Amino acid sequence: MDYVAWEQRMSVGVDVLDGDHKRLLAMFNGLLAGGVSARAKDDVSGLLGDLRDYTDVHFRREEEWMERAGYPDLESHRAAHRHFVAEVEKLRREFDDSHAVMLRIDLILLLKDWLIDHIQTVDMRYKPFLAGSDVAASGAAPTG
Numbered sequence: 001m002d003y004v005a006w007e008q009r010m011s012v013g014v015d016v017l018d019g020d021h022k023r024l025l026a027m028f029n030g031l032l033a034g035g036v037s038a039r040a041k042d043d044v045s046g047l048l049g050d051l052r053d054y055t056d057v058h059f060r061r062e063e064e065w066m067e068r069a070g071y072p073d074l075e076s077h078r079a080a081h082r083h084f085v086a087e088v089e090k091l092r093r094e095f096d097d098s099h100a101v102m103l104r105i106d107l108i109l110l111l112k113d114w115l116i117d118h119i120q121t122v123d124m125r126y127k128p129f130l131a132g133s134d135v136a137a138s139g140a141a142p143t144g
């Protein structure tokens with residue numbers, strides 16, 4: 001069972017960004033559902049590396065959409081994203097020295113802060129801007 005399931009109310013109105021959010025949720029759910037303490041450290045470390053990498057890919061994509069739409073609050077949104085990437089990287093780096101139970105708690109807190117609070121408050125602020133932009137109307141990811 002998923003720890004947190006994506007719901008329609010989390011939709012930012014752009015399919016590719018919703019798809020990223022779903023995939024990131026699945027990565028968190030995978031890490032938590034399998035039980036971080038029941039796995040080999042290298043496996044967990046690898047999954048955390050994957051999560052960090054995909055987080056970075058997603059944020060860059062989201063920032064590109066905001067840029068195209070002329071979203072006025074891009075810089076503070078970008079700063080929030082850099083914070084989350086640093087948090088995931090910190091968890092990955094510290095994991096070798098820390099207990100799996102701590103990692104689990106930290107992951108749950110990050111999941112709440114970011115995928116729940118960030119998507120539902122901060123991301124929602126760009127929704128009307130992207131909905132009114134040509135890139136959103138075309139349904140395609142911006143290129144170049």
Ligand SMILES: [Fe+2]
Binds near residue numbers: 062077081122123
């Ligand atoms: Fe965001």
